[in-house]
Amino acid sequence: MLTHLSLKHFAVVEEAELTFGPGLTVISGETGAGKSLLVDALGLLSGLRADSGVVRHGAERAEVVGGFALDDVPAARDWLQAAELDDADGTACLLRRVVRADGGSRAWINGRPVTIGQLAELAALLVEIHGQHEHQALMARGSQLALLDAFGRTDAERAAVAAAATHWSTLLGERERLNQQGDVSDRIEWLEHQHAELERETLEPGSIAELQADHRRQAHAADLIAACDSVFGRLGGDDDGAVARELGRARSELQRVAEHEPRLDEVDGMLDAAAIQIDEALSLLDRIRSDLDLDPSQFDRIEQRLGRLHELARKHRVTPEELFGQRERIALELEQLRGAGQRLDALDGEIAAARSAWRSAADVLGDRRRTAAQALAAATTALIGELGMGGGRFDIAVEPVEVDRPDPQGGERVEFLVAANPGQPARALRKVASGGELSRISLAIEVAALGLDTVPTMVFDEVDSGIGGGVAEIVGQKLRALGASRQVLCVTHLPQVAAQGHAHYRVSKAASEGVTQSQVGLLDAKQRQEELARMLGGVELTREARAAAKRLLSDVG
Known part of the structure; x- marks a missing residue:
């Protein structure tokens, strides 16, 4: 879980310190105030390519630091231990990224310098970003397959396939070594x-x-x-x-x-x-x-x-x-x-048997995946309709592939497909054009999967783009429901979504000596009601807007 985020000379933010807890945290602010900068900062910690544009004008460098608790992330603890980058007790880790004004950047994990690839590899175990940019976690087929397997609870079947693949691979390696010996x-x-x-x-x-x-x-x-x-x-x-x-x-x-x-x-x-x-x-x-x-x-x-x-x-x-x-x-x-000749003769039979054993295990896994795909697709399609995409359809293609070498992942290729409107053919999720639709589809998938994704922190950027009214309220409810099992951060401009948060940050901007600066503040109950009133009524806060904001908060409880 993300526990804190520190920004220094990052874009229009001179300096900011944010702390996070479990549940749903919402981030709001006026247009152009820099709400999505927090998502961009997490993107840098996730290994995205650095750009000198993120360095605040007049500064030599920008710095982003994120702290994560690892109590419920055994995969991240194992990764840190294997890379010899864990701290004393292994219960937390600190990611740091510095971008210089000339565009160069460096990264650290727990105070030790690492490559950007290492930073990205670890961050993928800690945070998923669902937004309108290229760092969409669910765009990658590997992430799609992992989510489907989590939904289908295929741990035992995947372990059987991996073991069969290892045995098959070992025998192939032995035969290759013997063949390389030639005439002995x-x-x-x-x-x-x-x-x-x-x-x-x-x-x-x-x-x-x-x-x-x-x-x-x-x-x-x-x-x-x-x-x-x-x-x-x-x-x-x-x-x-x-x-x-x-x-x-x-x-x-x-x-x-x-x-x-x-x-x-x-x-x-x-x-x-x-x-x-x-x-x-x-x-x-x-x-x-x-x-x-x-x-x-x-x-x-x-x-x-x-x-x-x-x-x-x-x-x-x-x-x-x-x-x-x-x-x-x-x-x-x-x-x-x-005995090499005799062993070669025996290996041919053993390899054929190992391939058959892998195929049998892979077929069982494939059947489980197809059953899970139907259930997940149906649940996600229903949720897409609730989220303002009536007539939209979500499918999961589970296509068998021919394998000549052992594959521990099984014998299928998985692709998430979406038809955003009635009558349209389903296309790959990664090719969906609308950023708002893409965010809502990602939310629907995660909610349908009941938070089974192993990544503890999910970030949704502008998930409510292009919607309003009752659909916005449903989006907020779904985000809050997802927050029961995962830490959720959501950048929003809708009061119906913001009201559902367990915590609320506001991003504001002001000009100082001709330079625009953004500030980020955690809102208390009264400030939160005022922010919701602003989101409802615009610049001028009326009695009606304040009453509506109070009602939104009371409805959430």
Whole structure:
């Protein structure tokens, strides 16, 4: 929902701040005061092409800022999160557009610069503009299809079609990749040679580390043997200075006098533990010494094997430790290539089945759409008559299309058609010439769809153009009814429509130093009655006009 709109140096508006709530907000004002500038401002926030004409005379730039609450717009929250443009709690967003006097423009979302395309993509999830300009939301076939699906509640059927399309597309991609491989016999022969080379070596995890350890041991065998012999002699040799002998003598000396000092028993226990540790060290040292052998031929064999491993690693551009994984990858590719022909044969059948499954799901969706189209067209046609277009007709063409590739949207093309007058052929909604008719038709569609459109804010510009009296009152009632489920903003010049608003803004103009300026103000109850009287009676406010305005407001309740 749109919560606030800020304008600065925008056309004839020097500066304005507007706040919005739920329900229907109406905007009125004298002719030429700039009522539709608010719609134009929202259009800029929706990504419309910027024009230097929107920059107020004498200013360097125009700025428009719109704040939106996202509590009921999960699609917008998901979009912001995916684009990494969400704020701290994800419950609101701020759109900003600046247009320079030279015609250039920039855009921001939540204070971060974005492209105009990104701005338009997000705005399409937040606001729909129904008016007399090119930013009509319902002109796009994609929006028409989305509205029809919402009306027909086709979520389950669309999900089934999308899933079938994804499966079909995956199989087509696999077949394309296999076909691109062409004749793989040379590749198989080359991979078999590489795999055989790697198979001749022991490459399992840990084996190379063990081989490298053996290499280091053999390379330093002489030093290791000498060190082991020397330490063995110092710890447990036959010399009087050997540590094991000295410990034994020390313990004997302490044991002779320990009865006179009990704490010496603790010292003796420590020396006993040390003697045990030295015995275990000597035992391990002896085993290590027994394993050591100066064998030049064994050293040469280890070096040759390490050399082969390093050569293979360079050939495959991996480390020696990664050769095992490389061998597994080659084996897997070989298996896939050898079965490519069989897989291609199987894919043809799977693709045919996937296409058939998509077709079946698309047919079910198409049936639901055609049923929904009849109901929506009938309801909209009835409303068009109520809105002053008696004899007008609204149709929805649901035309099947041939598809060669999977389409997650289904197998139909949808077009909204309108015949504004009796006897006229129905034409595409986007080709309807009258702006007022177009706005009223859009209103009828939205009301008939019971606000099922997922976009939370709808803007109607001059929806009451060319009507009056009882029809104007009906238009106002329909707008108010739509406001029960969506936030609605309406620019109007009719008091019967303005009276239906939950909130009312007035746009006024005045000349200052020869420059026209527009101001926008939220009306209280008394001001609103005066504005309705002006709309009813013109410049001179009579007692009758004020009474009629009061009656309009009281009728709404």
